[in-house]
Amino acid sequence: MAWILIVFLILLGGLIAPFGDILGTKIGKARFSILKLRPKKTATIITIFTGGFISSISIGLLILASEEFRQRLFVDIPFLQKTLDESKKALIPLQEERKELEGKIIQKEKELNQLKNNIKEFRRGNIVIKRGQTLFIAEVDSSSNLKLDLTEIFNEADKFVRKIVIPNNKQARNILLWRPSDIKKIETVAASGGNWVLLIKSATNVLKGDNYVFVSPDLLENKFIVKKGDIITSSILEASDLNSKSINLKIKSLLRETRDEIKSKGSQVSEINTSGNFVKKIRDFLKENQNIKFKLEVVSLRDSKTIEPIVVEINILKIAV
Structure with a gap:
């Protein structure tokens, strides 16, 4: 036909x-x-x-x-046009995802280039201070003479860093370099009142023997992170967890969660101090109490501010069924 x-x-x-x-x-x-x-x-x-x-x-x-021609002309073509329009709409979020992915790729390329630079520095000599490393921590009281306090903090930090970077050069002075605008910003914020903590961080990797160390100061509010008796984190012990291996894993996981929790609240300490042989205490408790649910609680033993140590103990409690 x-x-x-x-x-x-x-x-x-x-x-x-x-x-x-x-x-x-x-x-x-x-x-x-x-x-x-x-x-x-x-x-x-x-x-x-x-x-x-x-x-x-x-x-x-x-x-x-031709029935086939009529089908193509009056049915298939409009259908294809509608499909094309829908495809264009569906393509919009994909284009946005592509832009986001391209941004991530650019960021990764920057990180890769930075890593290459770090490797070059490693080959040139020994890195004694890493980028972002906290070099010095000090409290700043807004009620005192800020300029004098900052000068004393700077001198103490400079003295501390010199011992790391150029320990054999006793005559060197003021190897720390920071922008005047950073100092002005710190003075302005601290003058508003309250109690503050000044963190001096390295802005670059530093090799042993370098003459200068570029730093970036960071001012944080010196606030209470936890108070004595606060329950920081807790976890339930099921019947299947009542063996040494499971208990040890549960305790490690609980302490890790505790560290993350205090970090999220602004604590600048990197480790948590534990008091007493809580593992033995938990095991002895479980020998006398079986076939019930238990609860582990991480409890603060002291008031701790931003830069103060976090001291905790782990208590085990029965849960009423």
């Missing part, structure tokens, strides 16, 4: 095309004019209309004779 239709359209076009050409020639010779156009242009327009007529008849015959 399709081949017959194609042959028919070819023959129809072949028959109508000469007719249009003859019609255009006769109209040109007859000097016929439409809309006050020149006869030659009129003949051209007639020829164009004849070509359009051929195309219209061809499409009409295809629509009438």
Whole structure:
């Protein structure tokens, strides 16, 4: 059927095309004019209309004779257009994800370049201070002479860092370098009142023997992180946990959660101090109490501020069923 239709359209076009050409020639010779156009242009327009007529008849015959053509023209094409529009909408979040991914790649490239620089520095010599390392911590009281306090802190920090970087050079002075704007910012914040902690951190990796150490000061509020008797974290012991291995794993996990918790509250200590042989205490307790649920609690034994040690004990309690 399709081949017959194609042959028919070819023959129809072949028959109508000469007719249009003859019609255009006769109209040109007859000097016929439409809309006050020149006869030659009129003949051209007639020829164009004849070509359009051929195309219209061809499409009409295809629509009438071919169900597949009708399906493609009136169903498939609108469906494809709708699908294309939906695909474009679905592409928008993918483009955003791509931008986000490109941003992460750029960040990773920066980190890689920094790592390469660190490796170069390692090859050049011994790194004695790492980037971001806290070099000195001191309390700042806003009620006292801030400028004098900051000067004394700077001198003490400089003295401490010199012993690390250039221990054999007794004559060196002021190897710490920080921006005046940082000092001004610290003075402004501390002058607002309250009790503060000043952290002096290294802005770069420092090799042994370097003449200067660039630092970045950070001012934190000296607040209570925990108070005596506070329950910092807790965990439930099920019947399946009542063996030495599970108990040890549970305690390690609980102490790790405790460290994360105090960090989130602003504590600057890196480790937690424990008091007493709580492991033995827990085991002795479990020997006397079986087949019930228990609760482990990490309890603070003292008031601790931002830079003060965190001292805890772990208590075990029965849970009423």
